[in-house]
Amino acid sequence: MxxxxxxxxxxxxxxxxxxxxxxxxxxxxxxxxxxxxxxxxxxxxxxxxxxxxxxxxxxKPELFYPYWDDFTSLLNHPNSYHRNFALALLANLTPADNENRFQSILNDYFLCLNDEKIMTACKCIKNTAKILESKTELTDEIIDILLDVDNRSDFSLKQKALLKSYIIELFYKFYGQIIDQKPVAEFVKGELDNISPKTRKITRKFLDKYS
Incomplete structure (x- = not known):
């Protein structure tokens, strides 16, 4: 077989x-x-x-929950494809995470914001949407991590500009779920002159809705 x-x-x-x-x-x-x-x-x-x-x-995320540790081990895989797999699959499993196992790997998960591959860092942020949907109790902790992206990643200015477009998209989608909104609004306002047209566009969209 x-x-x-x-x-x-x-x-x-x-x-x-x-x-x-x-x-x-x-x-x-x-x-x-x-x-x-x-x-x-x-x-x-x-x-x-x-x-x-x-x-x-x-x-059916619950069917794959028994593989949680296997998927978690991929966060440190030498192949970036496998690290990407971990980011997507662990996010998929959060609706079935009744044991709150994501809390214990949260810091390891977001170490990928400083991955050697920019696309892995982007995938980390993109998959965060699934986590915020099912782990609302972690919203503020995750938002604080994303707000600190300049200190948490060593990418070039251009690459960070790309990362911030995905971060602001998350802020746009989950703004109502965030308790302390002021730092988020200030972060977004600071990107009005971002070098990335994509980031400037989502920044204006955010400010048009929430200012």
């Missing part, structure tokens, strides 16, 4: 939705695909396995 599964998953035209459904209904299939994502060396195998798990865990 494993060899046939690897052949199927590695196909560039693999049906992600079909395999995601099978992963949901078949515990053995689920375990095999998680194993392929974690351990297989071929990019088409581990990347397609991630797509399958990501889709399935959005639908």
């Amino acid at each position: 494993t060899r046939d599964l690897i052949t199927k998953i590695s196909d560039k035209d693999v049906n992600i939705d079909e395999l995601a459904e099978k992963t949901i209904t078949d515990p053995e299939m689920r375990d095999k695909i998680v194993g392929l994502m974690l351990n297989h060396q071929h990019i088409m195998v581990y990347y397609h396995s991630f797509y399958i798990i990501c889709r399935a865990s959005q639908i």
Whole structure:
């Protein structure tokens, strides 16, 4: 089964939705695909396995909660793709996190704001939306981390400008959920002259709505 599964998953035209459904209904299939994502060396195998798990865990996060520690271990993986997998999958699992395990990895999760890859840092921020939706009690702690992005990341000015566009998008979406809004408003106002057109655009959108 494993060899046939690897052949199927590695196909560039693999049906992600079909395999995601099978992963949901078949515990053995689920375990095999998680194993392929974690351990297989071929990019088409581990990347397609991630797509399958990501889709399935959005639908049934509780089925993948037993793999929490496996996914957490990927935060320190030498391959940036696998670090990206961790960011997405852990965020997907937060609705099923009844044991509040995310709290214990929160700092490790947001260390990715200073990843060696700018796209991993961006994915960290993008996936934060899922976390804020299901972990509202962590809102202010997470917002404080994002407000401190200049001190927490060593990226160039241009790269930080990109990061801030994603941060302000989060602020725009979750502003009503934030208790201490003043530092957020001040942060956003400070980006009106940001070098990134994208960041300036979302800044104006935020200020038009919340000023």
